[in-house]
Amino acid sequence: MGRGKDMKLSIPxxxxxSPGHLACQGCGATLAFRYAIKALGKKTIVAIPxxxxxxxDGPFPYSSAGVPVFHTAFETAASTASGIxxxxxxxxxxxxNVLAWAGDGGTMDIGIQALSGAVERGEDIIYVCYxxxxxxxxxxxxxxxxxxxxxTSTTPVIKYKxxxxxxxxxxxxxxxxxxxxxxxxxxxxxxxxxxxxxxxxKGPKFIQIISPCPVGWKFSSxxxxxxxxxxxxxxxxxxxxxxxxxxxxxxxxxKKGINEYLKMQRRFSHLDNSEIDNMQRWIDSKxxxxxxKEARSVPAEKYESPKSTKETKTTDIV
Ligand SMILES: Cc1ncc(C[n+]2csc(CCOP(=O)(O)OP(=O)(O)O)c2C)c(N)n1
Ligand SMILES: [Mg+2]
Numbered sequence: 227m228g229r230g231k232d233m234k235l236s237i238p239x240x241x242x243x244s245p246g247h248l249a250c251q252g253c254g255a256t257l258a259f260r261y262a263i264k265a266l267g268k269k270t271i272v273a274i275p276x277x278x279x280x281x282x283d284g285p286f287p288y289s290s291a292g293v294p295v296f297h298t299a300f301e302t303a304a305s306t307a308s309g310i311x312x313x314x315x316x317x318x319x320x321x322x323n324v325l326a327w328a329g330d331g332g333t334m335d336i337g338i339q340a341l342s343g344a345v346e347r348g349e350d351i352i353y354v355c356y357x358x359x360x361x362x363x364x365x366x367x368x369x370x371x372x373x374x375x376x377x378t379s380t381t382p383v384i385k386y387k388x389x390x391x392x393x394x395x396x397x398x399x400x401x402x403x404x405x406x407x408x409x410x411x412x413x414x415x416x417x418x419x420x421x422x423x424x425x426x427x428k429g430p431k432f433i434q435i436i437s438p439c440p441v442g443w444k445f446s447s448x449x450x451x452x453x454x455x456x457x458x459x460x461x462x463x464x465x466x467x468x469x470x471x472x473x474x475x476x477x478x479x480x481k482k483g484i485n486e487y488l489k490m491q492r493r494f495s496h497l498d499n500s501e502i503d504n505m506q507r508w509i510d511s512k513x514x515x516x517x518x519k520e521a522r523s524v525p526a527e528k529y530e531s532p533k534s535t536k537e538t539k540t541t542d543i544v
Pocket of ligand 2: 329330331357358359360361362369
């Protein structure tokens with residue numbers, strides 16, 4: 227974490243995902259997957275529930291992912307990934323990563339039961355939620371990850387979202403899993419480093435990556451990275467990890483005011499100054515809480531994932 231010695235300076239050159247995908251221009255979720263699969267490599271099987279990524283991957287028999295993809299029902303990313311892992315174990319294959327790749331709706335709303343079950347069982351899977359903060363694939367409906375104050379097609383301006391974004395990271399931490407982290411497409415080394423770390427950890431791993439959506443957040447497609455960077459710099463979307471109970475928070479050089487971030491997205495254009503001030507106070511207190519949690523955090527009891535009784539072997543997946 228941080229700019230110190232364990233921060234990697236480059237990202238793998240290998241391109242596994244192919245360019246002929248069906249994403250919109252400036253899609254953050256597409257970059258997120260491109261980086262994820264660079265980190266995890268070809269020996270990866272992905273479970274994708276209904277979401278933008280079911281479309282982005284391409285229509286059968288085409289696929290841009292570059293690795294085997296199991297398209298599955300909206301609520302089943304974690305249970306499908308658990309099943310794929312179980313099948314690999316039965317076959318004695320131990321060197322293939324199983325990745326659940328789901329949107330925020332598929333993770334924090336409809337898929338939360340399957341996800342909670344899978345991590346409670348100690349499944350040895352990596353779960354990445356690419357967070358574009360609404361149900362984008364079906365027309366920008368609000369999810370529990372939509373931030374307070376945002377317009378969506380189901381929270382129109384007079385009734386824009388009043389509830390805060392669900393804190394899924396803390397829900398995962400409360401399950402006592404060995405590794406939980408946030409990530410940001412504007413910081414690919416950090417994201418790739420976290421996935422490389424996740425690969426080496428036995429048991430459930432959960433990463434949530436902010437993936438700005440030009441269509442749903444209402445900004446011009448060339449601003450995706452700038453907005454993602456501001457999400458980190460304003461501390462509205464902190465970059466941190468929790469490994470075996472220990473928090474590590476990456477701090478911006480200078481914490482910026484939320485105004486700059488909000489003003490770039492028309493989903494927030496109806497907010498007046500007093501609402502923005504309220505939001506700033508809320509973000510400041512969340513940030514302060516996180517810093518204090520980091521200072522207080524102590525190592526958790528060692529997590530023991532269920533041991534497979536089978537021997538595993540290596541295999542070639544091309
Ligand atoms: C049981 C069920 N309900 C509703 C749908 C319709 N549906 C498909 S994708 C989607 C939204 C997914 O949102 P999210 O998980 O945030 O991914 P995104 O589209 O934003 O990438 C919905 C509602 C469905 N496929 N199955
Ligand atoms: Mg979404």
